[in-house]
Amino acid sequence: METVTFDLEKTPLREVNQYLHSDAAELDGKTVTITNPGGAHNIAVGLKADVDVVIDGHAGYYAAGMNQVANVVIEGSAGTGVAENMMSGRVHVKGFASNAAGATAQGGLLVIDGDAGLRCGISMKGVDIVVGGSVGSFSAFMAQAGNLVILGDAGEALGDSLYEARIFVRGNIQSLGADCEVKPMDEEARQILVKLLKESGHADVDPDSFTLLGSARTLYNFHVDNAGAY
Amino acid sequence: MSDAPKIPQTEPRYSATFDKNTASEIRRAAATGIYDIRGAGAKRKLPHFDDLLFLGASISRYPLEGYREKCGTDVILGNRFAKKPIHLKTPVTIAGMSFGALSGPAKEALGRGASAVGTSTTTGDGGMTPEERGQSSILVYQYLPSRYGMNPDDLRKADAIEVVIGQGAKPGGGGMLLGQKISDRVAKMRCLPKGVDQRSACRHPDWTGPDDLEIKIAEIREITDWEKPIYVKVGATRPYFDVALAVKAGADVVVLDGMQGGTAATQEVFIEHVGIPILAAIRPAVQALQDLGMHRKVQLIVSGGIRNGADVAKALALGADAVAIGTAALIALGDNDPHLEEEYNKLGTTAGAYDDWHEGKDPAGITTQDPELMKRLDPVKAGRRLANYLSVLTMEAQVIARACGKSHLHNLEPEDLVALTLEASAMAKVPLAGTSWIPGVSQF
Numbered sequence: 001m002e003t004v005t006f007d008l009e010k011t012p013l014r015e016v017n018q019y020l021h022s023d024a025a026e027l028d029g030k031t032v033t034i035t036n037p038g039g040a041h042n043i044a045v046g047l048k049a050d051v052d053v054v055i056d057g058h059a060g061y062y063a064a065g066m067n068q069v070a071n072v073v074i075e076g077s078a079g080t081g082v083a084e085n086m087m088s089g090r091v092h093v094k095g096f097a098s099n100a101a102g103a104t105a106q107g108g109l110l111v112i113d114g115d116a117g118l119r120c121g122i123s124m125k126g127v128d129i130v131v132g133g134s135v136g137s138f139s140a141f142m143a144q145a146g147n148l149v150i151l152g153d154a155g156e157a158l159g160d161s162l163y164e165a166r167i168f169v170r171g172n173i174q175s176l177g178a179d180c181e182v183k184p185m186d187e188e189a190r191q192i193l194v195k196l197l198k199e200s201g202h203a204d205v206d207p208d209s210f211t212l213l214g215s216a217r218t219l220y221n222f223h224v225d226n227a228g229a230y
Numbered sequence: 231m232s233d234a235p236k237i238p239q240t241e242p243r244y245s246a247t248f249d250k251n252t253a254s255e256i257r258r259a260a261a262t263g264i265y266d267i268r269g270a271g272a273k274r275k276l277p278h279f280d281d282l283l284f285l286g287a288s289i290s291r292y293p294l295e296g297y298r299e300k301c302g303t304d305v306i307l308g309n310r311f312a313k314k315p316i317h318l319k320t321p322v323t324i325a326g327m328s329f330g331a332l333s334g335p336a337k338e339a340l341g342r343g344a345s346a347v348g349t350s351t352t353t354g355d356g357g358m359t360p361e362e363r364g365q366s367s368i369l370v371y372q373y374l375p376s377r378y379g380m381n382p383d384d385l386r387k388a389d390a391i392e393v394v395i396g397q398g399a400k401p402g403g404g405g406m407l408l409g410q411k412i413s414d415r416v417a418k419m420r421c422l423p424k425g426v427d428q429r430s431a432c433r434h435p436d437w438t439g440p441d442d443l444e445i446k447i448a449e450i451r452e453i454t455d456w457e458k459p460i461y462v463k464v465g466a467t468r469p470y471f472d473v474a475l476a477v478k479a480g481a482d483v484v485v486l487d488g489m490q491g492g493t494a495a496t497q498e499v500f501i502e503h504v505g506i507p508i509l510a511a512i513r514p515a516v517q518a519l520q521d522l523g524m525h526r527k528v529q530l531i532v533s534g535g536i537r538n539g540a541d542v543a544k545a546l547a548l549g550a551d552a553v554a555i556g557t558a559a560l561i562a563l564g565d566n567d568p569h570l571e572e573e574y575n576k577l578g579t580t581a582g583a584y585d586d587w588h589e590g591k592d593p594a595g596i597t598t599q600d601p602e603l604m605k606r607l608d609p610v611k612a613g614r615r616l617a618n619y620l621s622v623l624t625m626e627a628q629v630i631a632r633a634c635g636k637s638h639l640h641n642l643e644p645e646d647l648v649a650l651t652l653e654a655s656a657m658a659k660v661p662l663a664g665t666s667w668i669p670g671v672s673q674f
Contacts, residue, residue, distance in 0.1 A: 046453030081436035
């Protein structure tokens with residue numbers, strides 16, 4: 001497998017991203033390593049080829065934003081909006097992730113080994129997110145579709161104004177947001193959880209130690225008696 | 231029969247404060263427990279372009295010959311950073327309106343009309359449709375807080391990208407598309423269950439302040455390899471600061487929408503009481519650009535109540551580079567047309583006043599997802615009407631510009647204008663007609 005290395009201390013980010021936007025034929029099957037990322041913003045955004053990218057350190061905002069197909073590994077921590085609006089592929093943060101991890105993402109898998117900040121999975125639209133640690137408040141706010149798996153604890157207002165996304169939590173939940181409720185773990189949900197734990201390197205974690213949350217669907221159409229919940 | 235003298239009675243007197251409309255709203259609120267939701271922009275009378283007049287040429291200035299001397303109308307948008315700026319033949323663009331709020335045929339008609347005269351259309355909340363991309367030779371793709379239908383393939387297909395912070399009808403507010411309009415297709419595009427009320431967030435999910443916006447704009451540029459112009463759209467509230475911050479964040483173009491600008495659906499109280507008229511917003515916005523040395527380098531598009539070529543010319547004279555129309559474009563397509571009066575009556579309203587666009591019952595087939603109603607709009611004919619109207623706006627603006635001696639619409643300037651009212655004079659910072667007085671600027 002061919003490896004291409006860019007040193008962000010020597011090569012401008014623009015050149016790196018431009019290379020990562022090359023035709024699929026140029027990139028397919030390659031591993032691109034980005035050294036000395038230094039927390040730079042917008043590393044490896046808009047990828048659309050079957051390429052492995054390793055960010056060898058910490059990334060700033062929007063790392064792997066809008067990812068399609070590619071497999072991006074961040075060896076350090078990631079700033080706000082990692083894998084935002086991801087469509088497909090896989091993004092793996094080995095450290096911590098800041099706010100809005102996986103925001104509005106429509107597909108693919110986002111794995112965060114450490115904790116995630118506020119609003120993890122906000123407005124998610126089909127992505128799967130597995131957080132090895134805990135998530136901050138307002139996570140899965142207005143989450144529309146997909147699955148958020150939290151091995152640690154969750155902050156306040158988890159799943160507020162939730163639509164059809166599923167949330168699996170193993171630890172404590174500070175509070176649930178409006179219209180988010182505990183659901184019985186049916187077989188379909190359990191299988192999804194088992195699959196995601198396996199894909200994210202947590203195959204040894206007991207799926208029965210998780211609580212499933214979903215939408216109570218009381219806010220789907222306005223009713224005056226629910227006005228206080230909006 | 232009584233012989234007592236008849237005492238004259240005073241005529242019944244309605245309260246100016248509790249007028250008929252106000253009282254009817256109180257009764258409606260009491261009966262339903264929900265605020266009134268409607269489409270369109272502010273309906274109250276506001277200081278507007280009608281309060282300004284042009285000073286045509288005479289002895290001190292000479293005019294251009296109406297049919298023989300050139301008066302340019304083209305405009306280039308996005309040449310600050312983008313590798314591929316947009317070149318429009320007319321400075322009148324079509325404002326962002328969503329598929330969902332509008333029917334597929336309506337979006338197609340907008341594309342047809344705009345393309346025929348060399349201008350752009352803009353998507354809205356809900357993503358890019360093949361109807362619009364197929365018919366719009368220049369398409370601006372909106373990047374909204376909800377990110378409904380947002381995907382990188384469409385970003386790459388767009389000719390420009392508009393980061394929407396707010397709009398004039400509801401600055402600080404999110405969107406709303408009630409369940410009646412969430413058809414199978416709309417639901418799929420927005421990844422929502424069919425029939426639910428769709429609430430769009432008022433803030434972007436992954437950034438908050440202007441420093442974050444700068445990074446977000448850089449991300450979009452990186453994704454699109456710095457090809458596309460990036461617009462930033464704000465509702466008119468604090469235009470000086472918002473425009474300055476948008477420029478600082480790296481915008482190629484700033485879109486400024488006054489409170490007369492329409493919405494598909496928002497609370498009436500929001501539409502009528504939040505934001506400022508476009509007349510009051512243009513000069514502070516232009517001032518911000520001038521203070522930063524960016525006037526004409528970062529282009530300014532203004533919208534909110536543009537109706538005719540005089541409005542276009544006045545907006546440009548105050549310093550805008552282009553304008554956008556929404557409500558007027560829908561009227562040109564056939565919205566609120568008197569020939570549908572009987573059907574508007576059945577909906578409890580009248581042609582010209584119909585604004586329950588969120589209910590999806592539009593007899594003109596424009597603001598609906600009803601398959602039968604939307605068939606009523608012929609996108610080819612409606613597109614032609616829009617093209618005609620856009621041509622008229624452009625020609626009318628040229629008529630005025632030539633009369634002021636200008637060889638391009640962009641040569642119009644505040645010096646060509648006077649105001650009819652003190653309010654307009656203070657807001658537009660042009661003298662009260664017949665005087666040299668600008669309240670707040672010069673002594674009477």
